[in-house]
Amino acid sequence: MVRLNDAEKLDLERAVVAAEKRTSVEIVLAVADMCDDYRAHTLPFAAATGFAVFGGLAALMPEIHVRTALLIVGAVTLVVAAVLQWPPLRLLTAPRAAKESAATRLAGQEFAALVAGRTAAGTGVLVFIALAEHHAEIVPEPALAVRVPQATWQGIMDTLTGALKAGRVVDGIKAAVIACGEAAAAAFPAGADERDELPNAPHTARPL
DSSP states (O other): OOOHHHHHHHHHHHHHHHTTTTTEEEEEEEESOOSOOGGGGGHHHHHHHHHHHHHHHHHHHHTHHHHHHHHHHHHHHHHHHHHTTHHHHHHHHSSSSHHHHHHHHHHHHHHHTTTTTOOSSSOOEEEEETTTTEEEEEEEEEHHHTTSSSSHHHHHHHHHHHHHHHHHHHHHHHHHHHHHHHHHHHSOOTTTTOOSSSOOSSSOOOOO
């Protein structure tokens, strides 16, 4: 799975600093390696594999003793369950809806912890990236949300998601940060006495 190294994190921090020079809006970047452990989805997958094996045995070896068949099915189920403890496989077997839900939930947690109510003018915005899920969310504070159309944020998210899927992680995030700065600057340009209210370094997001 993709993880950001220290040099990449520093590169992204510089992108946030550069984007904020044009606007009074505070941009907060949160990056999650994976938004859930998805263990809840491994047992049904292993059980389904066991049932499939049982069906195959019944069809191909109708003479097999039930006890033997159950032992084989049990062994296969346990092996599959054990193999699925490897995080990339847990991610692979999780439904897309479950991954999107986990990413959205973690983005909400990060917004509440890092952005909500923490700027004097209510103009902070969270750029959330889920690396394993190839998912992105942009969550603005209310004062910013009413001045920048949701369609603008959605366009930035769609472009960022495409970059994540294509493997252009750092470049995609930097482009999204710059785009957020440009969108924010149109509504809230930088003033002469701007101060940094929120951290610029990427925050590592972890599920609770």
